[in-house]
Amino acid sequence: MKKLDKLILSSFIGPFIITFLVVVFILLTQHMLKYFDDIIGKGLGMDVIGRLLFYFAIFMTPVAMPLAVLLSSLIAYGNLGEHFELTAVKSAGISLTRTLLPIFFFVAALTVVAFFVNNNLVPKAALEAYSLLYDIKQKKPALDLREGAFYNGIPDMSIKVNKKFPDGITIKDVLIYDHRKHDGNRDVTIADSGRMYTIMQERYLKLELFKGYNYTEGASSQQDLSGKKRLSNGETFSRSQFAKTQVVFDLSSFQLETTDPKLFQGNRLMRNISELQADMDSVDREVLEARLKHYEFRRNLFAYFSTTDTIALPEDLREYKTVRKASPSLLSPDGSSIKPVTPITPKPDTSRGPERNIKADSIASKKQLPPPAKAQSAPPSPKDREQRKDQEQRLRKVQSKKIESAEVLAERAQKARKVVLTPAQLNRKIDSLFALDAKPEMFENAANKARSSKSQIAGTASEIKSYDTDRRVFQIQWHKIIASSLACIAMFLIGAPLGAIIKKGGLGVPFLVSILFFIIYYLLTMTGEKWAKQGIVPVPAGVWAADVILFFIGLYFLRQARLDARFFEADYYLIQIEKAKKWLSRKGLFPGQAA
Numbered sequence: 001m002k003k004l005d006k007l008i009l010s011s012f013i014g015p016f017i018i019t020f021l022v023v024v025f026i027l028l029t030q031h032m033l034k035y036f037d038d039i040i041g042k043g044l045g046m047d048v049i050g051r052l053l054f055y056f057a058i059f060m061t062p063v064a065m066p067l068a069v070l071l072s073s074l075i076a077y078g079n080l081g082e083h084f085e086l087t088a089v090k091s092a093g094i095s096l097t098r099t100l101l102p103i104f105f106f107v108a109a110l111t112v113v114a115f116f117v118n119n120n121l122v123p124k125a126a127l128e129a130y131s132l133l134y135d136i137k138q139k140k141p142a143l144d145l146r147e148g149a150f151y152n153g154i155p156d157m158s159i160k161v162n163k164k165f166p167d168g169i170t171i172k173d174v175l176i177y178d179h180r181k182h183d184g185n186r187d188v189t190i191a192d193s194g195r196m197y198t199i200m201q202e203r204y205l206k207l208e209l210f211k212g213y214n215y216t217e218g219a220s221s222q223q224d225l226s227g228k229k230r231l232s233n234g235e236t237f238s239r240s241q242f243a244k245t246q247v248v249f250d251l252s253s254f255q256l257e258t259t260d261p262k263l264f265q266g267n268r269l270m271r272n273i274s275e276l277q278a279d280m281d282s283v284d285r286e287v288l289e290a291r292l293k294h295y296e297f298r299r300n301l302f303a304y305f306s307t308t309d310t311i312a313l314p315e316d317l318r319e320y321k322t323v324r325k326a327s328p329s330l331l332s333p334d335g336s337s338i339k340p341v342t343p344i345t346p347k348p349d350t351s352r353g354p355e356r357n358i359k360a361d362s363i364a365s366k367k368q369l370p371p372p373a374k375a376q377s378a379p380p381s382p383k384d385r386e387q388r389k390d391q392e393q394r395l396r397k398v399q400s401k402k403i404e405s406a407e408v409l410a411e412r413a414q415k416a417r418k419v420v421l422t423p424a425q426l427n428r429k430i431d432s433l434f435a436l437d438a439k440p441e442m443f444e445n446a447a448n449k450a451r452s453s454k455s456q457i458a459g460t461a462s463e464i465k466s467y468d469t470d471r472r473v474f475q476i477q478w479h480k481i482i483a484s485s486l487a488c489i490a491m492f493l494i495g496a497p498l499g500a501i502i503k504k505g506g507l508g509v510p511f512l513v514s515i516l517f518f519i520i521y522y523l524l525t526m527t528g529e530k531w532a533k534q535g536i537v538p539v540p541a542g543v544w545a546a547d548v549i550l551f552f553i554g555l556y557f558l559r560q561a562r563l564d565a566r567f568f569e570a571d572y573y574l575i576q577i578e579k580a581k582k583w584l585s586r587k588g589l590f591p592g593q594a595a
Contacts, residue, residue: 005102012103016072023064028057038137055129062118062484067518070491074510077499096562100496107492115485119272127270154249156180169197186217205249214240268477276478283471287464288320294460472539476532479543490547493554497561521546
C-alpha cells in the first residue's frame with residue numbers, strides 16, 4: 001500500500017467511526033422518542049433499558065451506515081481540499097479518480113459487511129427489540145404513591161397518603177379503600193402512620209399501619225356479614241380499632257413478563273432473504289390455490305352457461321394442478337405433510353348367500369354364482385318349474401354379462417342421464433320457459449343467485465388482492481436488504497467528489513450538505529416503497545429508485561470534480577449570470593447592448 005493510500009484512508013476511517021456513532025445515537029434518540037411514554041414510569045432496570053437500546057442501535061445500522069459514509073467522505077475530502085493536499089496530489093500527476101480508489105475499496109468491503117448485518121443481525125435484533133418492547137408496554141407502571149393523591153395501580157385497591165418521608169418507607173395519614181368485593185366503598189381503613197416496603201424480591205408490598213380504624217358496612221345489598229340473607233332492609237355497620245396491623249398486596253402484575261419472541265417472527269422486519277423468499281413462494285401457492293378453487297367452483301355460480309363453457313384453465317393453473325396431484329405434500333399451503341389418499345376397492349360380501357353376491361359380482365368380484373342344487377324330493381309343480389326357469393335365465397344373464405369397473409359404470413350412467421338436445425329442441429324449451437308466468441319467487445331466486453355469485457367473485461378477488469399485497473410487502477423487504485447495503489457506494493460517490501469541490505472540512509458545510517442529500521434519499525426511499533406497496537410502480541423500481549438516482553448524481557459530481565468545478569464560489573455564479581445576460585441580449589430577449 002502506498003503512502004498516498006495510507007494518507008487518504010487515515011483521513012477517512014477516523015471521521016467514519018465518529019460520524020457512524022453520532023448518527024446511530026441521533027437516529028436511536030429519534031426512534032426511542034416514539035416509545036418514551038411506554039418506557040418511563042415502569043420502574044425498569046438498567047439491564048432492560050440497556051438491552052432495548054442495544055437492539056434498536058443494531059436495528060438503526062442500515063440507515064446509519066450510508067449517512068455515515070456520506071458525511072465522513074465529505075469531511076475527509078473537504079479537509080484534503082482545504083489544506084491543498086488534493087492540489088499537491090494533482091500537481092504530482094495523480095488524478096482525482098486515483099485518489100478515490102483506496103476509500104472506494106474500503107466502502108465496497110463495508111457494503112459487504114452492511115449486507116451481512118442487514119441480512120443476519122438486523123432481523124434478530126428487531127425480533128428481540130420489539131418483543132421486549134411489547135413486554136414493557138404490557139407491564140404496569142411502577143408503584144409510585146404521591147402525597148395527597150389516590151393511587152389505583154394495585155388491582156381493586158385505592159390508597160391515599162398525605163405525607164411521605166425522605167426515607168421512602170415511612171408514611172403518614174393513610175387512607176385505604178378496599179374494592180375487592182366490588183360493592184362500593186364499604187371497606188375503609190384509616191391509619192395515623194405506617195411503613196411501606198417490598199418483600200420477597202419485590203413480589204409483594206407490605207404495609208404496616210399504626211393507630212387506626214377499619215370501617216365495614218354491609219357485605220352486600222342482599223347479605224349481611226354472616227353470609228345469610230337479610231330479612232329486613234336495615235344496614236349493618238362495624239368499626240374495629242387497631243394499634244398495629246399488616247396488609248400485604250400482590251405485585252406480580254408489576255413484574256416484567258417475557259413473551260416468546262417466536263410469536264413476532266412472522267413480521268417482515270424479522271426475516272432474512274431466504275425466509276422472505278420462502279414467504280413469497282408460500283404466498284404464490286396461496287394465490288394459485290385460490291384461483292384454482294375459483295375456476296373449479298365457477299360452474300356452480302353460472303349454471304346456465306356451464307354446459308357451453310369454453311373457458312380453459314390457464315397454463316400456470318394447469319401445471320399447478322398437475323404438480324399438486326403428483327406431490328400434494330410439497331404444495332400444502334401450511335407446509336404440513338399431506339399423504340395421498342389410496343383408493344379403496346370394495347370387496348364382495350359373501351356372508352348373505354348367492355342372492356347378495358349378484359350385486360357384488362356386478363361391481364367388483366367377477367365371480368360366478370354356483371348353480372342351484374338339484375331337488376331330492378318329489379317332482380316339482382308347474383309353478384316351481386316356472387320360478388326355476390326364471391332364476392336360471394337371470395343367472396345366465398349375470399354370468400354372460402361383461403364385468404366392468406365402478407368408474408366405467410359411473411361414467412356410463414352419467415352419459416345415460418345426459419340428454420343432448422338439438423338446437424331446435426333447445427329453442428323450443430327456452431321459449432316454453434319464457435312463456436311461463438313470471439312469479440315473484442322466480443325473480444327473488446334469480447336475484448339471490450346473482451348476489452351469491454357476485455359475493456363469491458368479490459370474495460375471491462379480495463383474497464387474491466390481499467395475497468398480492470402481502471407478497472409485495474415481502475418483496476419490498478427482500479430488495480431493501482440489498483438496496484440499503486449498496487446505498488453506501490452511492491453515498492460515497494456523492495460525498496467524495498462533493499467534498500473535493502467544496503474544499504471545506506469540519507462539521508459545518510459538510511454536515512448541512514449531507515443532511516440535505518440524506519433527506520433526498522429518505523424521501524425517495526419512502527415514496528418508492530409506498531408506491532411499490534400500493535402497486536403503482538413495480539417493486540424493484542420503487543425500492544431501487546433512490547440508489548439509482550443518487551448513483552447518477554454522484555457520477556455527475558465526480559465529473560465536475562475532475563473538471564475543478566466551483567459550485568460553492570460566488571464568482572462562478574456571477575460568471576454564469578453574465579454569460580446568460582449576453583446570450584439573452586444576442587437573442588433580443590434582454591434589454592441591453594447586443595454583442
